[in-house]
Amino acid sequence: MALVSVDIPPGTATSGDGAVSAPRIRTPTCAGSTLASPSAQQPNPSDVAAPAKTGWHHAYDLDGDGRNDSINVEFTGGGxxxxxxxxxxxxxxxVVALPFWFDGGYVGGLDLSNPSRFHIADDGPVPEIVLEIATDNGHHLPIPNDWKERYGITEHHIAISFPCGELRVRNVPAL
Incomplete structure (x- = not known):
């Protein structure tokens, strides 16, 4: 995920030995702040003392601040x-509790083994959680009206992201 680019405009001032002055570094911005670049990551003191979190649940920097966030999975129970x-x-x-429910048909718990129904896409400025919602036993159910009204959802496949900590939801094509 390349967040940093170097911009040396034509005509940049140089010193007497021909060296250019320090380049400007641009990082994507949102809501008045900048997303952290991988080279600018600074450990949070509270994170340093905490035990390391492992697995896909803790492998992604979802908000772009340079530190991995945690995805918590809740199974509501039932067959x-x-x-x-x-x-x-x-x-x-x-903690952002997402209102979207999706099928419990994952034997052994939710993992990343069925990407057409659930995966993490990490090819943009911040990773997106991509999932198939409003399903039961592999069948699409009507999308709840409150999801349509609040999030603009019209499809059963959505992508969720959190640039700068802000929840964003969008429709995506079925995989």
Whole structure:
């Protein structure tokens, strides 16, 4: 994930020995702040003392602050029911409980083994959680009206991201 680019404009001032002055470094911005570049990552003192979190649940910097966030999985129980996700963001130190439920048809718990139904896309400025929602036993159910109204969801496949700690939801094509 390349967040840093170097911009040396034509005609940049040089010193007497021909060396250029320090280049400007640009990082993507949102809501008045900048997303951290990988080279600018500074450890949070509270993170240093904490034991390391491992696995895919803790492998992604979802808000772009340079520190990995945590994805929590809740199974509601029952033979044909649902997973829900919440995300602990390091940038806000808050937990976002996502309202979207999705099929409980993952034997052994939710993992990344069925990318057409759930995966993490990390090819943009911040990773996106991509999932198939409003399903039961592999069948699409009507998307709840409150999801349509609040998030603009019209499809069963969505992508969720948190640039600068802000929740963003968008429709994506089925995989």
């Amino acid at each position: 044909h029911c649902c997973y829900r996700l919440s995300v602990e963001l390091t940038s806000t130190r808050g």
